[in-house]
Amino acid sequence: MSAGEPIxxxxxxxxxxxxxxxxxxxxxxxxxxxxxxVKTGQLIAQTAGFISANxxxxxxxxxxxxxxxxxxxxxxxxxxxxxxxPQEQWEEGIDTSHDLLREITADAKEIVxxxxxxxxxxxxxxxxPSHVKLMVPEGKDIRYLIINGVECEPYLxxxxxxxxxxxxxxxxxxxxxxxxxxxxxxIIGVEANKMDAIKHLKDKASHYEGITVEPLKVKYPQGGEKxxxxxxxxxxxxxxxxxxxxxxxxxxxxxxxAVYEAVQKNKPLIDRVLTVTGKKLLKTANLKVRxxxxxxxxxxxxxxxxxxxxxxxxxxxxxxxxxxTTEVPVVKGTAGILVMDREEAWKATPxxxxxxxxxxxxCPQGLEPYLLHQYGEMKRTEEAEYDGIMDCxxxxxxxxxxPSARPLLEYIRYGKAETGQMIRNRKSN
Amino acid sequence: xxxTLTISGSPHVHGSWTIEKAMYGVVLAMVPAMLVSFYMFGLxxxxxxxxxxxxxxxxxxxxxxxxxxxxxxxxxxxALVTGILLAFNLPTSIPSWMIITGALVAIGMGKMSFGGLxxxxxxxxxxxRVFMLIxxxxxxTTWPKPIVSRPFFSFQGLDEKVLxxxxxxTPLGMLTDGADGTMPEYVNMLMGSMAGSxxxxxxxxxxxxxxxxxxxxxxTWHIPVAYLLSSFxxxxxxxxxxxxxxxxxxFHMITGGLILGVFFMATDYVTSxxxxxxxxxxxxxxxxxxxxxxxxTPYPEGVSFAILLMNAFTPLINSxxxxxxxxxxxxx
Ligand code: SF4
Ligand code: SF4
Numbered sequence: 001m002s003a004g005e006p007i008x009x010x011x012x013x014x015x016x017x018x019x020x021x022x023x024x025x026x027x028x029x030x031x032x033x034x035x036x037x038v039k040t041g042q043l044i045a046q047t048a049g050f051i052s053a054n055x056x057x058x059x060x061x062x063x064x065x066x067x068x069x070x071x072x073x074x075x076x077x078x079x080x081x082x083x084x085x086p087q088e089q090w091e092e093g094i095d096t097s098h099d100l101l102r103e104i105t106a107d108a109k110e111i112v113x114x115x116x117x118x119x120x121x122x123x124x125x126x127x128x129p130s131h132v133k134l135m136v137p138e139g140k141d142i143r144y145l146i147i148n149g150v151e152c153e154p155y156l157x158x159x160x161x162x163x164x165x166x167x168x169x170x171x172x173x174x175x176x177x178x179x180x181x182x183x184x185x186x187i188i189g190v191e192a193n194k195m196d197a198i199k200h201l202k203d204k205a206s207h208y209e210g211i212t213v214e215p216l217k218v219k220y221p222q223g224g225e226k227x228x229x230x231x232x233x234x235x236x237x238x239x240x241x242x243x244x245x246x247x248x249x250x251x252x253x254x255x256x257x258a259v260y261e262a263v264q265k266n267k268p269l270i271d272r273v274l275t276v277t278g279k280k281l282l283k284t285a286n287l288k289v290r291x292x293x294x295x296x297x298x299x300x301x302x303x304x305x306x307x308x309x310x311x312x313x314x315x316x317x318x319x320x321x322x323x324x325t326t327e328v329p330v331v332k333g334t335a336g337i338l339v340m341d342r343e344e345a346w347k348a349t350p351x352x353x354x355x356x357x358x359x360x361x362x363c364p365q366g367l368e369p370y371l372l373h374q375y376g377e378m379k380r381t382e383e384a385e386y387d388g389i390m391d392c393x394x395x396x397x398x399x400x401x402x403p404s405a406r407p408l409l410e411y412i413r414y415g416k417a418e419t420g421q422m423i424r425n426r427k428s429n
Numbered sequence: 430x431x432x433t434l435t436i437s438g439s440p441h442v443h444g445s446w447t448i449e450k451a452m453y454g455v456v457l458a459m460v461p462a463m464l465v466s467f468y469m470f471g472l473x474x475x476x477x478x479x480x481x482x483x484x485x486x487x488x489x490x491x492x493x494x495x496x497x498x499x500x501x502x503x504x505x506x507x508a509l510v511t512g513i514l515l516a517f518n519l520p521t522s523i524p525s526w527m528i529i530t531g532a533l534v535a536i537g538m539g540k541m542s543f544g545g546l547x548x549x550x551x552x553x554x555x556x557x558r559v560f561m562l563i564x565x566x567x568x569x570t571t572w573p574k575p576i577v578s579r580p581f582f583s584f585q586g587l588d589e590k591v592l593x594x595x596x597x598x599t600p601l602g603m604l605t606d607g608a609d610g611t612m613p614e615y616v617n618m619l620m621g622s623m624a625g626s627x628x629x630x631x632x633x634x635x636x637x638x639x640x641x642x643x644x645x646x647x648x649t650w651h652i653p654v655a656y657l658l659s660s661f662x663x664x665x666x667x668x669x670x671x672x673x674x675x676x677x678x679x680f681h682m683i684t685g686g687l688i689l690g691v692f693f694m695a696t697d698y699v700t701s702x703x704x705x706x707x708x709x710x711x712x713x714x715x716x717x718x719x720x721x722x723x724x725x726t727p728y729p730e731g732v733s734f735a736i737l738l739m740n741a742f743t744p745l746i747n748s749x750x751x752x753x754x755x756x757x758x759x760x761x
Contacts (some may be wrong), residue, residue, distance in 0.1 A: 310435050
């Protein structure tokens with residue numbers, strides 16, 4: 001729907017809320033306090049722990065308070081609230097020009113440091129700190145850098161737009177990552193329904209060494225890390241293993257762009273491109289938004305919420321989170337906002353499983369969702385583990401297909417949490 | 430506005446697949462065979478069909494409403510499928526009260542006593558059928574000849590319409606009992622011009638329905654193909670050993686409701702295995718058992734028993750056959 005909408009820079013809000021946990025891993029440690037003035041791009045919270053990420057101020061202004069706020073998933077999290085000064089002042093050393101910097105001067109070590117310093121995380125959805133991915137453990141032989149250009153979800157077009165509009169920056173970002181990883185080959189996988197992007201990227205890639213573009217079958221969840229690797233280099237990441245174990249590292253196209261900005265421009269990750277979409281919205285948009293901007297303002301931009309809004313989802317329809325309120329900030333992982341009307345939000349009442357095996361047929365991980373969901377419901381964690389519950393990538397395909405409209409993924413998620421707990425307990429004993 | 434937002438876990442969209450779509454798809458697939466039975470057996474077949482459907486649906490309603498006192502789900506199509514399948518397994522001469530008894534057993538014992546749709550280990554229609562076979566052996570094995578008993582392609586015989594008055598042995602019966610009668614030509618058997626139960630007579634109409642279900646992805650190919658191939662091969666081996674004593678495999682294919690069982694009863698979601706591997710095992714088992722029963726037991730008809738036996742093995746097959754997990758084996 002929104003694939004034809006060029007990326008528009010979204011204006012600064014009056015107030016921004018910047019959670020210190022926008023990534024997978026330990027919350028960052030807050031460095032500022034109430035009353036402090038901050039510049040755009042200034043570090044306001046620092047990594048705490050190996051898997052953690054820096055957070056920078058996306059605004060110039062005054063820290064109103066450091067407090068708990070509700071994030072998109074409904075959890076209370078610590079956040080820095082900033083009263084925004086429209087007169088922007090950037091932190092020293094950040095290149096805010098639009099000039100393309102192709103020459104990579106940083107060496108591998110500096111690359112990792114810059115990515116870490118600038119708080120880059122995976123923008124495809126998992127928000128895993130990007131520098132950690134580049135720190136390949138001894139003995140692992142990495143041969144490919146895989147770039148995920150498969151829009152992780154239907155409806156979202158932010159990556160698609162970025163591929164069309166920022167291909168050069170992306171290519172340099174990919175080369176930066178290649179240098180950081182010491183690999184010679186990068187493959188960009190893009191779904192075949194985005195021929196314009198494929199053509200454009202192929203064009204651009206011919207000017208950069210070692211980068212190829214591969215069209216992929218349109219098939220959800222093609223953007224799942226494991227599915228993508230399988231499609232591109234025909235290797236299957238075994239249960240409980242990482243892409244590293246089959247010789248590759250996967251990054252999303254938006255992350256590649258963020259890496260370009262972080263390393264070449266020294267610009268921290270303080271904004272991102274996201275899609276605002278919905279059938280009943282007056283318009284749809286791809287916006288470049290500062291982290292911390294309230295979702296409600298994005299919705300105002302597209303003409304406000306329609307009368308019969310039934311559900312607002314942060315992310316895509318298959319894996320996104322339903323919002324309880326629009327007063328939540330955009331964070332690094334917000335790939336889109338999807339507004340559904342009541343009809344779309346309506347859920348059929350679950351009925352008994354008729355053992356049709358449809359869920360088993362669609363599961364990309366080769367699991368038996370009907371079984372896992374029973375285990376989840378009945379807390380049978382041992383069996384759940386045996387039948388591979390931890391391998392579930394939470395793609396939602398089983399749930400989508402089930403003719404009995406069973407909430408499979410809800411129970412599987414729950415079962416996963418319980419089973420994960422059991423596994424951790426066993427390890428610590 | 431805020432308080433009307435729905436909050437639930439992902440995914441937030443659902444496909445269009447429903448129980449109803451699957452069940453009514455099966456019903457639609459059975460229509461050709463149903464029409465052939467009406468054509469071949471006339472009003473008698475219509476009576477059996479209606480009795481069986483109405484009885485199954487009424488029993489489901491009464492049990493859900495007044496005994497279980499739970500939600501009534503007779504419109505989900507599953508009782509309708511059971512009703513049609515049960516009728517398909519009956520001769521047109523069967524008395525109405527027997528049909529009603531059979532329907533009660535099918536729905537009450539075969540389905541509801543286990544907790545309703547999805548929980549029953551055995552195919553309800555087959556439970557009803559086998560119960561009737563044991564309780565009313567004579568009525569269940571008296572096979573009226575089709576009223577259109579002349580070869581299908583010569584229509585001059587149509588004036589012989591004598592409703593339900595002529596009975597004859599089924600081709601399989603002739604085989605087991607050595608009963609006399611002239612074997613119909615294969616082409617007529619394929620079309621449905623032979624003695625038999627409502628649904629088993631026209632292999633062709635059943636195959637059309639089966640192909641339709643495959644095309645609409647209501648069923649997968651695993652069970653039908655495994656079932657057909659294994660019974661064909663097994664019957665073929667016997668035939669090769671002694672063609673004078675054993676029927677040729679083609680004969681087994683198109684008689685005695687094998688095709689009916691293959692496409693419509695063995696593929697029942699609830700009572701067949703979940704994984705592709707399991708479904709193949711199930712199909713092969715049913716195929717071999719069908720021929721074994723037909724050839725080596727006094728029962729001429731093996732399909733029902735074979736499928737019920739395999740139903741009993743389904744839980745075991747399920748726990749022994751897991752789908753191939755992602756990342757389990759590295760492609761070389
Ligand atoms: S969400 Fe369902 S389909 Fe997707 S991996 Fe998990 S079990 Fe399989
Ligand atoms: S798709 Fe739904 S009804 Fe079918 S087997 Fe899976 S859980 Fe049961």
